[in-house]
Amino acid sequence: MTTSARDEVLGRIRTALGRTGTEAPQPSPVPRDYRTSLGEEPGAPGLLDLLVDRLVDYKATVHRCAPDAVGATVAAALAERGARRLAAPSGLPAGWLAGADVETVTDGATPDGGTLSVATLDAVDGVVTGCAVAVAQTGTIVLDSSPVCGRRALTLVPDYHLIVVRADQVVGSVPEALPRLDPDRPLTWVSGPSATSDIELDRVEGVHGPRTLVVVLVEG
């Protein structure tokens, strides 16, 4: 009988490590002397300012508003864009698009149907979603396929993506974001619109992903 590739590769690794028996070493301690927190509660004013600074630095457009002004702020942003037909995930809060003069197509109304085709997504003017968590220090927003974020294709194919971020979703740093995320869900970490630096290391915003990223930050 020939050895399977699996057994052979695992055997080679044991040989390479000089293992003779079936001993399995314990994990070695890792020195974690780096910052695991910026020391501010989620949504602290300093974090919100930092997030906005970093988002703008990476060429996202940011609007800040109070909780009762989300609809109006989203509507104004969409009007400025001239967006008429929008895609939305199934769990988008009703009020977010209430003030906008747009036609909405909703993705994923049911588990086995109601998903929008790629062609439909390619034809809409944009997509509006929420998010799971935002990281101030890096200007990152994480989408997690929950009802308010939607399937990954929903936020990928349209050319315009508007994300509503609640202040309490904003944490300081990457180490503060990971415990708030569920690895079993597909995750997309977004930091600004798509970009490339492949031509002379010169950064150009907007390639295959949405070329425009708009963030509505809901404070208070």
Added chain:
Amino acid sequence: MRIALFATCLADAMFPRAAQATVVLLERLGHEVVFPAGQTCCGQMHVNTGYQREALPVVEHHVDVFEAALRPRAQGGDGVEAVVAPSGSCVGSVRHQHAVVARRMADQGRADAGLAARAEAVAARTYELSELLVDVLRVTDVGARYPHRVTYHPTCHSLRMLRVDDKPLRLLRAVHGLDLVELPDAEQCCGFGGTFSVKNADTSTAMLADKIRAVQTTRSEVVTAGDSSCLMHIGGGLSRLRVGTKTVHLAEILAGEGWEAAL
């Protein structure tokens, strides 16, 4: 302090002024310098070219010689407290390569198992010149005068193997009359790299050309560094291109203008 000089093979044979200036400087500062006559070379060229087996007897010899120098006089040694070399690269080899070679050769059954520890003991008391002055002798103003426009090239091994940081610059800034000009892209390698300069001569020359361009933009009379080897490389290029800038070892500047009178 009683200090043993490790002149290094290159300074001994080709650039004696660097070693002489080290002696003159340390003696002027009130220290006693001894030169263990058995010394030869640290073996770096062999190690960096892949000839560790050949390097082994050279390393053993270096350890023997300087172990004896560091041994108390009551036990038949020279009783020095420190070893100094006017070279970041050679001290880097002593500190970071000798024990590695000793262990590898011990694993191959070619070296004594105790050699690595002996090499580490010698290395722990071996210093590059700016380290000795600033860290051990606690002096930055060595009382030198050198009224010239000078730029400083931090050699790779002093910078990234020994981490001498800005010690040479602090010493230079304290030299009276010296006009210190910052070298653009100072931390870029000059392209010497020992046998690299011959094995990959084209790449080495391309690196040197950029270093020389940087030196020229400073319009300095003198380019200095803590390593005779890198200075030989930079100087070799300057000489070939007939650029007037001179290469002078850091020790010669710290010894002060006219130090040769003490020879």
Added chain:
Amino acid sequence: MTTFLGMPGLPVATERGTLRGPDTFPVAARKALGDTQLRKNLGHATSTIRAKRARVVGELDDWEELRAAGAAIKADVMARLPELLVQLEENVTARGGHVHWARDADEANRIVLDLVRAAGTPDDPVTSVVKVKSMATQEIGLNEALAEAGIAAVETDLAELIVQLSDDTPSHILVPAIHRNRAEIRQIFLDHMPDVDPGLTDEPRVLAMAARAYLRRTFLAARVAVSGANFAIAETGTLAVVESEGNGRMCLTLPQTLVTVMGIEKLLPTWRDLEVFLQLLPRSSTGERMNPYTSMWTGAPRTSGGTADGAPDGPQDLHLVLLDNGRTATLADEAGRQALHCIRCSACLNVCPVYERTGGHAYGSVYPGPIGAVLTPQLAGMHGHGADAPAGGDPVDTLPYASSLCGACFDACPVRIDIPSMLVHLRAKHVETAQAQRRVPGLPASAENAAMSAAAWVMQDAGRFSFAEKGLQLGRLLARDGRIRSLPPPLSAWTTSRDVPAPPAETFRQWWARTRGDRS
């Protein structure tokens, strides 16, 4: 061909021409150095990225602590590799993914080809796949293997696309077309991109938009994608791809089938470990606080919560190919295994004075630069015939010598790989291999070996050394105006561009004996 490097019985990578170039490094470097446009492009690109990296690394006051943690995590991965790989396999399988193991490049290519074929039907076979930039698939020559079977692999990363369209090879880990400037890229698009606007300018934005238009339909119709992975989390079965353009998201999201090829060393033990690497990687590679997009998926991904709970989210036919191809041979060398800690950020390339001047093609391997100089010889094996060999020599054996040992790579490495020490170690291995081979009767020791042996004999005795110094002083006869302009081979390599000062009339040792000889 016999290989002495690595542990007996642990094979090096299969030869597919992706690791062993046609020329030795000095020969290839000479060609590259003669290309002034290339020198200009590289100098501009590397200095730009160096400045960006320095700025964002400087923003973190805990950078050194992050590096230390990254190094410790990777060392732990290597020590527990069998257990972690099995754990990863269990978690991927439990969530609907399929795990395959490949001993070498040929086996990995066969697995991928079979999966691509299985994704189609006899009536409607899959004839093309979309690809996310991946070093592992470049290493195994997957595109060529698929092409031989009639399947087109479309590279979707902009730089990879530039390389593919011009039938070129990558010259950088992160920016494979770093050797091309905007004008050259415009010409490549005009010459090779179907339906391109003839009025295309060389503005980077315009060029990026041309790539977007060209690839858009391909993405939306793709049925199979092939990717690599930046990280795989053993604890959760999660795979992660870090990218910028969104081409990765397209490939990882839209097709029905996704095949990920990953070296066995790319593991991280826990979900928490991402907090270290998601900080280290973007800042080190593109010089950004965070790259535009990072995708993470675990098994066959599904949505959760709400009306669409459990609906498919992305490819449901999911495969992970775990690749050895010389990695276990690398792991076997305790002094060399750190090369497997590499996270392919390419910071070492950008700071390397050799890479900056020669570019990546001179290394002849998909892994160029400092990390390539230590990884390639271990993956592919050295043969003991370097540039010192009488007839040319093995290009791979010349890679550990493609460095001035300046140490800039170590300082830039986010996981503290001690590349300079590893280069010195591999040089020793090369020489030891060469010496073992030359014990065969009839093969003479190289001239270099003879010179090194002689020098070592001189250097172990002060008497011999001072005698040799007297010989050296005869060199004064060669000097004019205090300088020597020409020396015989091999030192002529020095004097082609550099003078040598005349040896001094008196050595230090002679001076000491004359002036202070009464002292010790």
